[in-house]
Amino acid sequence: PEPSGGKLSQEEIEKLMAQQSAPQPAPPAAQPAAAAQPQPAAAPQQMPPQMAGQAPGMPPQMAGMQMPGMPPMPAGADAAQMPYPYYYMPPYGWPYPPQQPAAPEPPEPKVISTQPPAMPKLANGETLGEDQAQNLDLIMGVPLEVTVEIGRTRKKVQDILAFSKGSLVVLDKLAGDQVDLFVNGKCIARGEVVVIDDNFGIRIGEILNKPEIEDMVSFK
Numbered sequence: 001p002e003p004s005g006g007k008l009s010q011e012e013i014e015k016l017m018a019q020q021s022a023p024q025p026a027p028p029a030a031q032p033a034a035a036a037q038p039q040p041a042a043a044p045q046q047m048p049p050q051m052a053g054q055a056p057g058m059p060p061q062m063a064g065m066q067m068p069g070m071p072p073m074p075a076g077a078d079a080a081q082m083p084y085p086y087y088y089m090p091p092y093g094w095p096y097p098p099q100q101p102a103a104p105e106p107p108e109p110k111v112i113s114t115q116p117p118a119m120p121k122l123a124n125g126e127t128l129g130e131d132q133a134q135n136l137d138l139i140m141g142v143p144l145e146v147t148v149e150i151g152r153t154r155k156k157v158q159d160i161l162a163f164s165k166g167s168l169v170v171l172d173k174l175a176g177d178q179v180d181l182f183v184n185g186k187c188i189a190r191g192e193v194v195v196i197d198d199n200f201g202i203r204i205g206e207i208l209n210k211p212e213i214e215d216m217v218s219f220k
Contacts, residue, residue, distance in 0.1 A: 144184055146182070148179050148182070148202050149179060150171060150173060151173030151179075153170060179192070179193055183211070188208055188210070189206060189207050190204070190206045191203045191205045
């Protein structure tokens with residue numbers, strides 16, 4: 001129905017409000033932008049001529065300096081083509097940095113072969129200990145009194161008192177009989193009397209009783 005007198009009816013007002021509240025159609029999607037062209041790789045940064053051939057970490061003041069005995073370093077494009085940088089080696093005669101000396105090897109222990117001294121043995125084959133051997137050496141150094149008896153006799157007191165210069169005493173031994181050899185008063189052997197350099201001696205011809213060490217020490 002048409003509006004009367006310039007006024008909108010209730011239905012027209014609702015239609016207008018419905019049109020305003022309805023969603024508007026979205027604009028057509030824009031064409032996708034052309035794929036971005038690949039950017040050319042950035043050219044390597046050119047080093048200035050004065051920096052070519054300078055070792056990393058070297059101050060600029062030492063760029064133009066050359067150590068004596070060191071070959072000249074290439075510059076420019078030649079330096080860029082080098083796979084590895086130059087390393088400084090001290091020339092012959094220059095002192096090298098101090099190195100830690102190697103620890104000295106410990107000397108090998110010396111093996112000394114030691115053998116116990118031979119211990120003396122007794123007649124029965126028993127071996128003496130060290131203390132016993134020392135005691136045996138002391139015993140072997142004990143001096144003993146040795147006497148030779150040509151014969152004996154018995155006299156009365158009056159006969160002995162009658163002795164004078166030139167008196168004769170007859171013994172119980174015959175001429176040529178063996179004399180007795182006494183050690184500390186004990187007869188152990190017999191022999192014949194001999195003369196050695198104006199001295200009397202005895203040549204042992206018979207051993208009566210060979211004493212042991214204990215017997216000789218206990219002689220009185």
